Amino acid sequence: MTRHPLRRRLVWIVVALVFGVTAALAVVSAVALRSTLSEQLDDQVRLASERAATTPQAGPPASGGHEGPPGGSSLPLGQAAGTVGVYYDDGEVVDAGYVDDAGRFQPLDAEQLAALQELPLDGHVRTVELPGLGSYRAVAAQTPRGDAVVTALSTDGVSGTVGSYVTVEVALAGAGVVLAGAAATVLVRRALRPLDRVAVTARQVSELPLDSGAVGHIPRVPPALAAERGEVGAVGAAFNRMIAHVETALSARHESEQQVRRFVADASHELRTPLASIRGYAELVRRSPDDVPPAATHAIGRVESEARRMTGLVDDLLLLARLDAGRPLERAPVDLASLAVDAIADAHAAGPEHAWRLDLGARPAPLLVDGDDARLRQVLANLLSNARVHTPAGTTVTVSGHRRGRHVVLSVADDGPGIAPDQRPGLFQRFSRGDTARNRTGGSTGLGLAIAEAIVHAHGGTISVAAAAADATGATFTVRLPALTAAAQARHSPARAGSPTVAV
Ligand SMILES: Nc1ncnc2c1ncn2[C@@H]1O[C@H](COP(=O)(O)OP(=O)(O)OP(=O)(O)O)[C@@H](O)[C@H]1O
């Protein structure tokens, strides 16, 4: 119930309503019963008073005692048990007592008598508290002889009846509320159960990877439920319509993305041939310096270098477009340890002013992954070129490779200036560069990390960047790739799977 606030609220509302209605009925009926019984009692008091006023007593009043049954005084004639009577003669109380359950007339004590004597002689029935006897309805009336007579009847009967009525009602109401609560719980749960189906479907949809790629079938609410009449059916039907809409929109988005990718891939592909021609002709001119003036030789040199840069850019774009399109990679066992050795050697040649270190642990072993050798080389090359280009001379760059559980972890760490925290979130996005102006003139395009990420993802791995420890500067890029399993290794030819142990 705690996970279903709506159900709980509905059940509580039903319980509260049943309780409210029952309580109101109980109060009204108890009040009505009480007033009816009180009226009846008052009638009885009046009748008893009339009898007392007109009927002579059993025996003549005498001081000190009366004739009658033993233990009591004279018995008022025709009065029921419990009737209290005070009889006057010439303004003096001659007899005062009540008829006990055994039918004997028991005398009243002084306090009780005093309470009754206070009654005005007006024939109105009033409530009187008789000490020791309880609450009474009493009336003082005049006898035909001109004397007063007070008659009272106990309200215990009325209170008792109303009390037991209320007890029964409370018990019934309690049972009714409990039953209503139980019934409401069952009914509300049954009525809202289809909503759970909608929630389950919504959860399934929310777990689908809809952010990229082709959209398969998105789950719907079962048609029978969506066709149901009523609110829940309407929710189900609306949910299904929304899913159909989302599916169409996502398919359209995917289709247009594919078109853009095809366009970029085709455009880059088409650009390669003219670029190769430009480079070739420029080289041709540069190689025959005698035929062209020196200024033109310089210009041709620039054309050649820019054409080379543009070729690199076009290659990068083509590669990204192909990776985006999910084109399958070559798959073979690749030893990342030997890749790291090669990459360090290349980096050393390209950046002799930097210190390059390799850490493959105390006992280097092959770090095999199932992947595309050339692409994985490119990942390392991009990370190392960043560590060279974006740090000053003298920076130490450490490439380390280890096996961690079922993964191979490669990291490239430098102690250069590091990456500003605000630059880190978009670092792997395309064309994201640090110091834009400087990098653009320096030939930086901001595609290196995007390509590295796309390649690593295509291999089912992850790439991340971390700042150096608090007391140091620098950046650390970490690549995690699934290690080659023994089973996968056996699938490849033994000749290719074997990899030389790396000597550092
Ligand atoms: N080791 C590093 N130290 C400091 N900054 C770095 C480092 N590596 C990357 N960066 C920052 O990240 C940005 C993006 O790097 P990325 O490799 O994607 O592009 P690029 O190096 O600028 O261009 P490209 O690699 O396409 O020639 C860089 O411009 C640089 O600001």
Ligand SMILES: [Mg+2]
């Ligand atoms: Mg780069």
